[in-house]
Amino acid sequence: MNEKRKLTPALLFERFCYGCGDFGCNIIYTAMSAFLLFYYTDYAGVNAAAVGTIMLISRVFDGISDIVMGMIVDRTKSKHGKARVWILRMCIPFALAGILLFSVPASLGSTAKLVYVFITYNLVSTVVYTAINVPYSSLNALMTQNPYERSVLSIFRNLLATAGTLTINMVTLPLVEFFGDNAAAWTKTFAVLGILAVIAFLLTFIGTKERVHSVAEISGEAEPVSFAEGIKSLFANKYWIMMTCVLALFFLYYAVNGGTTVYYAKDILGDKNLVSTINGIYNAIQIAAMFFIAGLVKKFGKRNVFSLGLILSAVGMLVLEFGGSTMPVIVISSVIRGIGNACGGATIWAMVSDTIDYGEWKTGHRTEGLVNSACSFGYKIGNGIGSALLGIILEIGGYVGEAAVQSSSALFSIRLCFVWIPIVVFIACFVILRFYNLDKEFDGIIRDLHERAAGR
Incomplete structure (x- = not known):
């Protein structure tokens, strides 16, 4: 069920190629988190609260599509495997859907624009992103069962995801300005990025x-797991429940904080182009820190490294809030938060993959697709709530996209979303992880699975 592999150029290349999948995913995910609401409010002329509501409602459809796609992955049989084949099938539709997302026709009325937003947002989030991200998320557990190698793959995934985020944050607004700084410029920008x-x-x-293959597959006794059995297995897996809750909270933080960055730069720091500086430092430090995470994981375990990251991220936010909105403080805060997020990003997906082996050990069912799709449902719910929360808070605070100067309540709403909601999320995740003990149990679980496979 597992194989030890020496470090070779081929192995390094495979790790890099695996990480490229999240680089691709982040072309759209980061754009949706950091710029989509800004594009809707300031270029397409769409109401922020209405968009936030659409994003939240869309999560219902998204949850259904996640579960369906997970079941499809588990039942897929092709010469390319369960997951890789879907990455090949969906890469071009992914790029085209991203272009449509940033192409709201200027000639439409307010209601028609909302209809267009609803349709294209669901096309991207509910259909296309799900059809490529669920298989990609399943790939880690299908490539290896070695816990250290999974951590290294997660580090490469996060390195390339961060590189994707950095690329989007650094080039999006300059490209928009290059193409004319109007609504059509966003369409051209995402044609290039697609x-x-x-x-x-x-x-x-x-x-x-x-x-990696299940015990049942190795013995030739594999049968498709029914939807009811699969769901029952999920809720018998306590560690999957914990990680799904953590993912939901973490992606709520990403949506709220990431979506507020452009507002924070424009309305509090006075220059929207400082988004590139803020995120550039944050992501560059995150990338640099990744090279030291594998050693920490090997010594202290995934859970403890993740917990350390949550503490550092909270400290970085507090430095920002109480240090004043000056560039030196922004830099220090971004450095601390970058290290903190590296700890979480390098471990979270490997921890999800470990819950798959725990689930097979406990229930007899190995369902990479369903586990990752259900996690995807959880974090998309978190992202949807975060996006809706951001739009609603900005609306309550009285944010006006066309205003030269925002009111004090609007500025407070931006600070609330950028600093304080993330801190609450970090505390909640830290508490949940206190009950996660799979790092200590994992080696015994894998030995038992190997013995079961050998005994059949």
Whole structure:
């Protein structure tokens, strides 16, 4: 069920190619988190609260599609495996859907624009993103059962995800300005970025290999797990429940904080182009910190490294809130938060993959697709709530996209979303992780699974 592999150029290339998948995903995910609401309010002329409500409602459809896609992955049989084949099939539709997302026709009336937003947002989030991200998320557990290698793969995933986030944050607004700084410029920008996403996904497809099979598959006794059995197995898996809750909270934080950055730069710091500086430092530090995380994980375990990251992220936010809104404080805060987020990003997906093995050990059912799709449902719910919360809070605070100067209540709402909601999320995640003990149990679980496979 598992194989030890020496560090070779081929292994390094496979790790890199695996990480490229999240680089591609972040072309759209980061754009949706950091710029979509800004594009809707300031370029397309769409009401922020209405958009936030659409994003939240869409999560209902999104949850259904996640579960369906998870079941499809678990039942997929092809010469390319369960997951990789879907990355190949969906990479071009992914790029095209991203272009449509940032192409609200200027000629439409207010209601028609909301209809267009509803349709394209659901096309991207509910259909296309799900159809490529669920298989990609399943790939880690299908490539290896070695817990250290999973952590390294997660580090490469986060490195390339951060590189994708950094790319979007650094080039989006400059590209928009280059193409004319109007609504049409956003369409052209995401045409360019869509091509980049397709290249990244093709690297993932070409450069990775699925090696892990369930005990039942090895013995030739594998049968499709029914939906009812699969769901029952999920809720018998206490560690999956914990990680799903953590993911939901973490992505709520990403949506609220990431979506507020452009407002924070424009209305509090006085220059929207400082988004590139703030996120550039944050992401560059996160990338640099990744090179030290593997050693920490090996010594202290995934849970403890993740918990350390939550503490650092909260400290970084407090430095920002009480240090004053000056550039030196922004830099210090971004450095601390970058290190903190590196700890979480390098461990969270490996922890999800570990819950798959725990689930097989406890229930006899190995369902990579369903586990990751259900996690995806959880974090998309968190992201949807975060996006809706951001829009609603800005609306309550009296934010006006066209205003030269925002009111004090609008500025407070921006600070609330950028600093205090994330701190609450970090505290909640830290408490949940106190009950996660799978790091200590994992080696015994894998030995038992190997013995079961050998005994059949």
